[in-house]
Amino acid sequence: MSTRIMGVVIFVAAALYTWQAGDYVITFGDVLGPSVFPVIVGVPMMILSASLVVFPTGKTDWPAPQRMWRQAAALAVLIGYTILLQPLGFPLATFALIALIGIILGGEAWKAIVLGAIMAPALWALFDQVLGLPLDFLGTLFG
Numbered sequence: 001m002s003t004r005i006m007g008v009v010i011f012v013a014a015a016l017y018t019w020q021a022g023d024y025v026i027t028f029g030d031v032l033g034p035s036v037f038p039v040i041v042g043v044p045m046m047i048l049s050a051s052l053v054v055f056p057t058g059k060t061d062w063p064a065p066q067r068m069w070r071q072a073a074a075l076a077v078l079i080g081y082t083i084l085l086q087p088l089g090f091p092l093a094t095f096a097l098i099a100l101i102g103i104i105l106g107g108e109a110w111k112a113i114v115l116g117a118i119m120a121p122a123l124w125a126l127f128d129q130v131l132g133l134p135l136d137f138l139g140t141l142f143g
Contacts, residue, residue: 002060002062003052003056003057003058003060004052004053004056006052006060007049007050007051007052007053007056008049008053010045010049010052011045011046011049011050011053014042014043014045014046014049015042015046017038017041017042017045018038018039018042018043018046020038021037021038021039021042070104070105073104074101074104074105077096077097077100077101077104078097080096081093081094081096081097084096084139085139086136086139086140087139087140087141088139088141089135089136089137089138089139089142090120090123090124090127090128090135090136090137091120091121091124091137092120092138092139093139094116094119094120094123094124095116095117095119095120096116097116098112098115098116098119098120099112099113099115099116100112102115102116124137
């Protein structure tokens with residue numbers, strides 16, 4: 001039964017993900033637009049998750065409660081990242097994401113913070129400057 005439940009949860013997430021992708025609009029760049037990649041990921045994800053609902057296999061062993069809390073915390077951080085990305089800007093939101101996920105996964109806090117401080121601006125430079133994908137350096141809270 002739990003395989004079917006997870007299949008439904010994944011299907012709903014994929015459907016929302018694919019539906020939300022239709023709202024991505026830019027006035028320059030790729031002819032197909034930014035919504036193509038989420039659709040390419042979302043549609044097969046819906047098909048495969050529907051197959052879990054129709055054809056469940058095996059017995060599912062749920063992880064220990066401590067692991068479930070860590071997974072829930074990581075999911076909360078990812079949701080918070082999507083909410084704070086526009087107000088804080090890419091580097092600050094990504095710094096928080098990397099540092100918090102590192103801590104949740106059991107890393108030492110100072111190492112996670114240093115990694116976030118290095119990787120966030122490096123990723124911004126890679127996407128914005130090298131690949132030409134415009135990302136806000138400072139979000140709406142600072143502008």
